Amino acid sequence: MPPAAGTLSSDLMEVIAARRAQARMRAGLAIGLTLGFGAITGWTWALVWLALYGGLQAVEYFLLDRRTPPTWAALALLMTNGVVFGAFAAAGPLRDGVFGLACWICLLCGGQLNSALTSQKSRLAFLAASSPFAVYLATIPFVALWLGAKIHQAIALAAAAVLIIVFTHMIWRAAARALTAESEARARAEAADAAKSAFVAMVSHELRTPISAILAGAAEARGARSEGARDSNLELIASSGRMMRALLDDLLDLSKIEAGRMGVETIAFDLRRLMLETVRFWAPVARGRGLTFRLEGAHSLPAWVAGDPTRVRQILNNLLSNALKFTEVGAVTLRMVAAPAADGTWNIALEVADTGAGMTAEQMGGLFTAYGQGSDSVARTHGGTGLGLNISRELARLMGGDLTASSAPGQGSTFRLALGLAAAQAPIQTPVIATAQTGLRVLIVDDHEINRRAFTLILQGAVDTIATAQDGQEALDTLALERFDLVLMDLNMPRMGGLEAVGILRATPGPNQRTPVIALTASAGRAEVHLCLAAGMNAFVMKPVEAAELFHAIEAVLDADPAVAAVA
Known part of the structure; x- marks a missing residue:
């Protein structure tokens, strides 16, 4: 043009x-x-x-x-x-x-x-x-x-003049293109810097909100005169902590995607059960906002397929959260379509449609870009970092599928997750006889005192004895003297990290050479998990740690056989 x-x-x-x-x-x-x-x-x-x-x-x-x-x-x-x-x-x-x-x-x-x-x-x-x-x-x-x-000399001068004119034009074209490319690169860099600056400011705002709530809740809980008031403030603190964890999860996913380190797994999972759990989670939210939550096509889904259920759930939760957030009246529909392919796989399409305000073509153009939202008013009104759709599309493509959207002003929006999933068989369930755990001795290893106190609060009343260490070397000294039933081990610590400490523990005869170790890590990517298991750890829990996840991991390593514990 x-x-x-x-x-x-x-x-x-x-x-x-x-x-x-x-x-x-x-x-x-x-x-x-x-x-x-x-x-x-x-x-x-x-x-x-x-x-x-x-x-x-x-x-x-x-x-x-x-x-x-x-x-x-x-x-x-x-x-x-x-x-x-x-x-x-x-x-x-x-x-x-x-x-x-x-x-x-x-x-x-x-x-x-x-x-x-x-x-x-x-x-x-x-x-x-x-x-x-x-x-x-x-x-x-x-x-x-x-x-x-002479005439041939004049012709030679004419040819030289033409070459000078042509070469000058070529020099101008090359210089003009270089200048244009430089200007475009500078404009892109400035736009990226501006977007990232706005993103940093938005993240700062999003972090300040739950931090302020935590500080206020803690202050009120300290002076609460009734148990109900104290519980209300404690719930405020817990909700704020979950909000911060969701934000940190998005930032971690984005950093992995940009570094090319994001991975997905392929395991057998019950797709119908996953959809049922998703519906049960979001239906009360829809009712609370006065919206109709419709479910279509569930009968067409296969039961067991092979894929990454965690990432499928993450994408669906993000799409449903957005749909409910941006729909004032009407309904949100979760539509499921499945068709068998000739190669034995299933072509799965999961659509989330809403009756919200819809989007303009300009908004659609930047919908899946990182560091951005549909408009500044979106951030002010609804919060969030604008990372969810970008991360969701990247995850869909990592799983061999795609995430697309269609919308028009006043006509709502529809997001379509398309995946190709292989058929799978339900795993054989081995009954596990739970045994009561009494008199447990646990060693908590973390270089931050706040983390050690937090884990102690979680475990109080559930175990008999709790000891702490602030780095890998101190943990090895303690483990050489006392017998423990379980070790919670941070990975990144001064003097000696968790991987090195567990490697030495497993290689050195002593009272805790075979004691189960649960890794406490801020990153549960495939590479980190392999490193933990290779070092001799039995399970891992991702920080920030939720009590339910920690107790699930503890039960896995104490009650299950070693093979089960290794992948808990």
């Missing part, structure tokens, strides 16, 4: 404005040319030309200081400069023959090159500035014939 007229004029004016800053340089160049070529052209003509060209530069300098010329005047200004500049050495052939002609050609080549390098921003400016030099070069063969050159 050709540039708009306004853009062409704007680019031309940028070149004209830049010329004013170069006026002194051009005046100095004119003096140098007068001194260098004066003996060839004749001093009288050289001084006349210097006065004419210098006066033109002075007029241009003071004129551009007061007003911006119209387009026709700007083009005329550039052409006049070219005509006057190129005319200087035209007297050379008249006074000094062939040598004077060579000097004129050199001057014209320099003028052509200068027009290409000073007009990169505008094609109009380049054509206006270089046209006089092209006309002068076209007369060179005829001047040579007038001086007595």
Whole structure:
């Protein structure tokens, strides 16, 4: 698509404005040319030309200081400069023959090159500035014939003139493209910086909200006069903690995606059960907002498939959360379509449709980009970082599928998750006979005192004895002296980290060589899990730790067989 007229004029004016800053340089160049070529052209003509060209530069300098010329005047200004500049050495052939002609050609080549390098921003400016030099070069063969050159010599000069004109245009094109690419790269970098700055400010706001609630809840709980008031404040603290964890999970997922370290797993899972649990979770939320929550096509789903149930649930939760958030009246529909493929897999389509306000084409264009939301008012009204849809689409594509959207203002929005999942068999359930755990001794290893106190609060009343250590070396010293039933081990600690400590523990005979160890990690990616298991740990729990998840992991390593514990 050709540039708009306004853009062409704007680019031309940028070149004209830049010329004013170069006026002194051009005046100095004119003096140098007068001194260098004066003996060839004749001093009288050289001084006349210097006065004419210098006066033109002075007029241009003071004129551009007061007003911006119209387009026709700007083009005329550039052409006049070219005509006057190129005319200087035209007297050379008249006074000094062939040598004077060579000097004129050199001057014209320099003028052509200068027009290409000073007009990169505008094609109009380049054509206006270089046209006089092209006309002068076209007369060179005829001047040579007038001086007595032979026809083949004139033809050679004509070919050289054409090459000079063509090469000058090529130089201008290359310089203009480089300038355009640089400008676009700078604009993209500035836009990315602005978006990330806005994102950082948004994250700061999103973190301050739950932190303020936690501080307020803690202060109120300390002075609460009734058990009900204290419980209410404690629930506020817990809700704020879950809000912060969700935010940190999004940031961690985004960093993994950008670093190319995000992975998905493939395990057998009950798709129908996953959908049922999702519906049970979100149906009360819909009712609380006065919305209808519809379910369509559940009968078409296969029972057991192979894929990543955690990531499927994450995408669905994000889509349903957004649909309920942005729908004031009407309904949210979860539509499920499944069809068997020829290769034995299932083509699954999960659609979340709402009756909300819908989106414009501009909003749709930035819907799946990171560091952004549909508008600033979205962040102010509904909160959030705007990462959910970007992460969801990346997860869908990592699983071999895709996430798409369709919407129009006033017509609601529909998000469609398409996945290809292999059929799977239900795993054989091995009954596990639970045994009561009494008199448990647990060692908590973490370099942060707040974490040690938090885990102690969680475990109080559930275990008999709790000991703590602040790094891997201190933990090994304690484990060499006392027998423990379980170790909760942080991974990143000063002096000695958890992986190194567990490696030494498993390799050294002692009372706790085979004691189960649960890793406490801020990242439960596939690589981190493999490192934990390879070091000899039995399970892992992701920080921030929820009590239910911690107790589930403890039950897994204490009650199940080693094979089950290793993947808990």
